[in-house]
Amino acid sequence: xxxxxxxxxxxxxxxxxxxxxxxxxxxxxxxxxxxxxxxxxxxxxxxxxxxxxxxxxxxxxxxxxxxxxxxxxxxxxxxxxxxxxxxxxxxxxxxxxxxxxxxxxxxxxxxxxxxxxxxxxxxxxxxxxxxxxxxxxxxxxxxxxxxxxxxxxxxxxxxxxxxxxxxxxxxxxxxxxxxxxxxxxxxxxxxxxxxxxxxxxxxxxxxxxxxxxxxxxxxxxxxxxxxxxxxxxxxxxxxxxxxxxxxxxxxxxxxxxxxxxxxxxxxxxxxxxxxxxxxxxxxxxxxxxxxxxxxxxxxxxxxxxxxxxxxxxxxxxxxxxxxxxxxxxxxxxxxxxxxxxxxxxxxxx
Amino acid sequence: xxxxxxxxxxxxxxxxxxxxxxxxxxxxxxxxxxxxxxxxxxxxxxxxxxxxxxxxxxxxxxxxxxxxxxxxxxxxxxxxxxxxxxxxxxxxxxxxxxxxxxxxxxxxxxxxxxxxxxxxxxxxxxxxxxxxxxxxxxxxxxxxxxxxxxxxxxxxxxxxxxxxxxxxxxxxxxxxxxxxxxxxxxxxxxxxxxxxxxxxxxxxxxxxxxxxxxxxxxxxxxxxxxxxxxxxxxxxxxxxxxxxxxxxxxxxxxxxxxxxxxxxxxxxxxxxxxxxxxxxxxxxxxxxxxxxxxxxxxxxxxxxxxxxxxxxxxxxxxxxxxxxxxxxxxxxxxxxxxxxxxxxxxxxxxxxxxxxxxxxxxxxxxxxxxxxxxxxxxxxxxxxxxxxxxxxxxxxxxxxxxxxxxxxxxxxxxxxxxxxxxxxxxxxxxxxxxxxxxxxxxxxxxxx
Numbered sequence: 112x113x114x115x116x117x118x119x120x121x122x123x124x125x126x127x128x129x130x131x132x133x134x135x136x137x138x139x140x141x142x143x144x145x146x147x148x149x150x151x152x153x154x155x156x157x158x159x160x161x162x163x164x165x166x167x168x169x170x171x172x173x174x175x176x177x178x179x180x181x182x183x184x185x186x187x188x189x190x191x192x193x194x195x196x197x198x199x200x201x202x203x204x205x206x207x208x209x210x211x212x213x214x215x216x217x218x219x220x221x222x223x224x225x226x227x228x229x230x231x232x233x234x235x236x237x238x239x240x241x242x243x244x245x246x247x248x249x250x251x252x253x254x255x256x257x258x259x260x261x262x263x264x265x266x267x268x269x270x271x272x273x274x275x276x277x278x279x280x281x282x283x284x285x286x287x288x289x290x291x292x293x294x295x296x297x298x299x300x301x302x303x304x305x306x307x308x309x310x311x312x313x314x315x316x317x318x319x320x321x322x323x324x325x326x327x328x329x330x331x332x333x334x335x336x337x338x339x340x341x342x343x344x345x346x347x348x349x350x351x352x353x354x355x356x357x358x359x360x361x362x363x364x365x366x367x368x369x370x371x372x373x374x375x376x377x378x379x380x381x382x383x384x385x386x387x388x389x390x391x392x393x394x395x396x397x398x399x400x401x402x403x404x405x406x407x408x409x410x411x412x413x414x415x416x417x418x419x420x421x422x423x424x425x426x427x428x429x430x431x432x433x434x435x436x437x438x439x440x441x442x443x444x445x446x447x448x449x450x451x452x453x454x455x456x457x458x459x460x
Numbered sequence: 461x462x463x464x465x466x467x468x469x470x471x472x473x474x475x476x477x478x479x480x481x482x483x484x485x486x487x488x489x490x491x492x493x494x495x496x497x498x499x500x501x502x503x504x505x506x507x508x509x510x511x512x513x514x515x516x517x518x519x520x521x522x523x524x525x526x527x528x529x530x531x532x533x534x535x536x537x538x539x540x541x542x543x544x545x546x547x548x549x550x551x552x553x554x555x556x557x558x559x560x561x562x563x564x565x566x567x568x569x570x571x572x573x574x575x576x577x578x579x580x581x582x583x584x585x586x587x588x589x590x591x592x593x594x595x596x597x598x599x600x601x602x603x604x605x606x607x608x609x610x611x612x613x614x615x616x617x618x619x620x621x622x623x624x625x626x627x628x629x630x631x632x633x634x635x636x637x638x639x640x641x642x643x644x645x646x647x648x649x650x651x652x653x654x655x656x657x658x659x660x661x662x663x664x665x666x667x668x669x670x671x672x673x674x675x676x677x678x679x680x681x682x683x684x685x686x687x688x689x690x691x692x693x694x695x696x697x698x699x700x701x702x703x704x705x706x707x708x709x710x711x712x713x714x715x716x717x718x719x720x721x722x723x724x725x726x727x728x729x730x731x732x733x734x735x736x737x738x739x740x741x742x743x744x745x746x747x748x749x750x751x752x753x754x755x756x757x758x759x760x761x762x763x764x765x766x767x768x769x770x771x772x773x774x775x776x777x778x779x780x781x782x783x784x785x786x787x788x789x790x791x792x793x794x795x796x797x798x799x800x801x802x803x804x805x806x807x808x809x810x811x812x813x814x815x816x817x818x819x820x821x822x823x824x825x826x827x828x829x830x831x832x833x834x835x836x837x838x839x840x841x842x843x844x845x846x847x848x849x850x851x852x853x854x855x856x857x858x859x860x861x862x863x864x865x866x867x868x869x870x871x872x873x874x875x876x877x878x879x880x881x882x883x884x885x886x887x888x889x890x891x892x893x894x895x896x897x898x899x900x901x902x903x904x905x906x907x908x
């Protein structure tokens with residue numbers, strides 16, 4: 112038995128203190144359904160199944176956080192985009208709410224927030240169960256898509272990505288107005304999550320450098336991420352910002368974020384440490400393809416290398432996968448990842 | 461108004477940013493020194509019990525809650541800004557006036573962490589303590605041992621002061637175990653508490669000498685000379701806090717309506733011990749609440765039903781939910797005897813040339829160093845002063861003093877004050893009060 116609970120360990124980290132070891136956090140989401148033999152559809156549509164799968168995953172792997180995450184369309188869906196839930200596959204955006212900006216301007220949208228919209232119940236039901244069951248010893252992270260990602264899921268994606276990449280003055284105004292409305296709606300969702308006891312983690316996968324340019328990020332993603340961060344800072348919460356994909360090309364923009372913890376994906380984290388490490392607690396970034404495909408021995412070697420180079424990050428470090436652990440990742444691979452992370456991540460305590 | 465957890469979340473939306481950023485501890489400007497957070501913030505970091513409690517809806521009380529629950533972080537920040545941390549155990553009131561006479565020292569009470577398992581509804585600290593062979597039949601304060609082991613609730617103290625002699629039996633074992641721990645390079649000193657109030661002169665002399673010894677060690681740690689002027693100034697500051705708390709307690713207890721809930725009063729009473737590790741900020745928080753209460757009385761604004769029956773509560777409840785339950789079911793706490801009487805008394809510096817004598821005399825009013833009958837008198841005094849109709853004594857499951865004194869207290873109170881007494885046990889942490897206890901409390905209130 113370790114001397115600290117994950118909560119105590121996380122609290123020390125955010126107090127700028129050195130805990131007994133680094134926190135270890137493979138982003139286990141639907142993989143927890145896989146090891147529990149639940150159907151993916153149930154995992155994405157039933158809060159009690161999501162919660163039970165997370166509890167099972169914790170019992171198997173002893174990670175330091177619990178994750179409440181559907182897919183990144185949860186807000187877009189609540190606003191009217193239509194998603195399909197195949198029995199054994201990830202949810203798919205079947206029909207976005209709008210086909211293009213013109214379509215948006217011609218229709219009126221109901222911006223009134225209530226907890227009964229879309230699949231918000233999935234989050235709230237899951238958080239309530241997890242908080243009651245394990246909330247005393249584990250932080251519960253609830254993933255909230257940032258406004259840019261929601262925007263992209265309200266439209267045909269190729270259309271909206273074109274619009275944000277080359278907007279004229281009028282379209283820029285419409286886009287900004289729409290992003291503000293999405294931001295206010297998202298803030299209401301965050302307020303509910305906070306009330307149920309989970310720490311919101313802001314995710315902005317469609318603002319990845321693999322999808323948009325630094326300029327688009329600066330204009331249409333960053334300002335609205337910041338509004339969510341400011342709202343969370345009102346509560347004096349420590350804000351985690353997770354961006355999937357390649358963020359190497361806009362490190363400079365990222366450095367201006369007021370988030371407290373940065374979770375990064377496809378980036379050279381060791382070199383990013385020099386640039387971001389004095390300001391942020393860094394989270395990341397074991398390759399998710401590698402965790403699926405490499406042998407446990409190879410994973411151990413790579414984890415050891417990553418941890419030894421990252422654990423001295425000035426503001427602290429959390430070992431994580433760069434993004435979600437793939438659904439059918441072998442358990443042995445995750446055991447290797449977690450054991451090695453805990454083993455080499457120890458501090459003098 | 462008393463509001464539940466979710467309502468505070470709604471109310472918090474209306475607080476402007478500039479107010480949130482206004483309140484900071486240790487007179488610091490950095491963002492980390494903020495503490496005006498709603499209960500949600502602390503619930504997210506594990507204080508699960510907050511979801512079941514009710515809170516005063518004023519900004520003044522939000523400030524109180526935020527300040528109290530921020531204390532762990534505050535202590536770590538204190539160490540980070542080179543303050544020296546002094547852990548004071550089992551003394552309950554005599555040492556902090558000396559500590560806070562030094563600029564760079566912060567005193568805190570690890571003892572107060574006995575509430576941690578209840579606020580987090582968690583057994584982990586008990587489990588760790590059990591592994592160190594503490595039996596279940598000892599006071600909940602045994603969890604303090606686990607907090608020392610974990611090093612996650614306060615930074616490594618620069619000095620640990622522990623009481624011996626007329627000190628709590630159970631806690632005495634806890635302190636001895638802590639002394640045997642690994643705290644290399646941390647000085648650990650024992651302070652003897654005299655056992656009998658009857659041998660008053662000898663007791664005062666012993667305490668005075670002990671306090672002087674402690675002051676000398678503190679002076680070395682702080683690298684600051686303690687002059688009599690500084691000590692007197694420190695004591696005056698403490699007296700101001702105690703005086704304001706006395707005024708507050710009188711106003712709340714004597715008022716026809718209840719201008720403040722019992723849970724906030726409990727937090728305020730315990731603030732007299734160590735000022736939640738920042739005496740200057742605590743002074744302002746207390747004054748803010750005193751003014752709020754005056755205003756409420758003037759406007760005839762109460763937080764409970766006017767018809768609620770007045771009672772006195774003796775021995776602090778380990779689980780704060782009991783206070784809320786009592787108020788929701790028709791009672792109101794007008795008086796209290798939470799075993800820290802020594803921290804509520806004005807230190808008589810006018811009476812003595814040497815302030816150490818004044819500290820010693822004040823300490824002799826301690827709730828637990830005399831006969832049980834003397835403690836009964838303290839409770840009876842509260843009953844008479846506030847015209848209470850009954851008394852509830854909460855027992856700390858396994859605490860030795862409860863086992864031997866509670867029945868005597870009950871007999872004394874029933875005979876001399878002629879009011880009924882209900883004795884309840886507070887079981888281990890839980891999100892709910894056992895039905896059996898609820899029924900007993902309801903029946904008791906009905907019969908008042």
